[in-house]
Amino acid sequence: GAVVSQHPSWVICKSGTSVKIECRSLDFQATTMFWYRQFPKQSLMLMATSNEGSKATYEQGVEKDKFLINHASLTLSTLTVTSAHPEDSSFYICSARDEEDPGLAGGGETQYFGPGTRLLVL
Amino acid sequence: GQNIDQPTEMTATEGAIVQINCTYQTSGFNGLFWYQQHAGEAPTFLSYNVLDGLEEKGRFSSFLSRSKGYSYLLLKELQMKDSASYLCAAMDSNYQLIWGAGTKLIIKP
Numbered sequence: 124g125a126v127v128s129q130h131p132s133w134v135i136c137k138s139g140t141s142v143k144i145e146c147r148s149l150d151f152q153a154t155t156m157f158w159y160r161q162f163p164k165q166s167l168m169l170m171a172t173s174n175e176g177s178k179a180t181y182e183q184g185v186e187k188d189k190f191l192i193n194h195a196s197l198t199l200s201t202l203t204v205t206s207a208h209p210e211d212s213s214f215y216i217c218s219a220r221d222e223e224d225p226g227l228a229g230g231g232e233t234q235y236f237g238p239g240t241r242l243l244v245l
Numbered sequence: 246g247q248n249i250d251q252p253t254e255m256t257a258t259e260g261a262i263v264q265i266n267c268t269y270q271t272s273g274f275n276g277l278f279w280y281q282q283h284a285g286e287a288p289t290f291l292s293y294n295v296l297d298g299l300e301e302k303g304r305f306s307s308f309l310s311r312s313k314g315y316s317y318l319l320l321k322e323l324q325m326k327d328s329a330s331y332l333c334a335a336m337d338s339n340y341q342l343i344w345g346a347g348t349k350l351i352i353k354p
Contacts, residue, residue, distance in 0.1 A: 169344075
């Protein structure tokens with residue numbers, strides 16, 4: 124299956140600093156990538172949809188100026204948490220849609236997840 | 246509104262069979278996904294149903310009834326490593342995934 128990587132896997136930072144998280148599709152091209160946040164014992168919460176070559180689409184309640192998303196190529200999307208605060212501590216997970224996946228009816232709907240990035244803001 | 250319901254927690258015995266149910270209400274429908282998530286890890290894809298019926302894949306099977314807005318994940322010959330959360334997600338007309346809160350499955354020896 125398709126492989127998605129994330130870097131870093133762990134990050135600890137001081138309050139007020141910015142943190143960049145990278146999401147890469149390793150063996151396929153992804154026009155669309157998704158950024159999720161997951162707090163302990165809760166389900167995934169979609170933050171934004173990242174579109175290659177255009178602006179990201181943010182979900183209601185997600186501050187676009189705080190969570191900057193850049194999708195500069197078909198294999199890389201980045202999420203930058205600006206001026207991080209302790210309440211931003213969470214598990215950030217990206218996923219990418221393999222639009223040429225032949226395994227599903229209609230193709231392209233499966234999202235493959237990166238391993239996630241744990242952010243701890245002190 | 247859009248909504249996914251699945252049980253919060255289930256317990257089963259090693260070697261047994263367990264069925265995890267999921268009901269959904271979405272604006273349009275483009276398929277139903279099941280993902281497995283071990284504690285501290287990202288979800289991994291298990292199955293996708295867009296047509297009514299049962300899809301079997303090894304020890305795991307997934308069923309869909311679109312008219313009832315209902316799906317289940319069936320796990321056979323349970324192993325201790327199957328202890329995880331199982332996430333149900335329905336894809337709406339905009340190809341957005343609507344996620345359930347997940348079912349934590351506890352396997353006892």
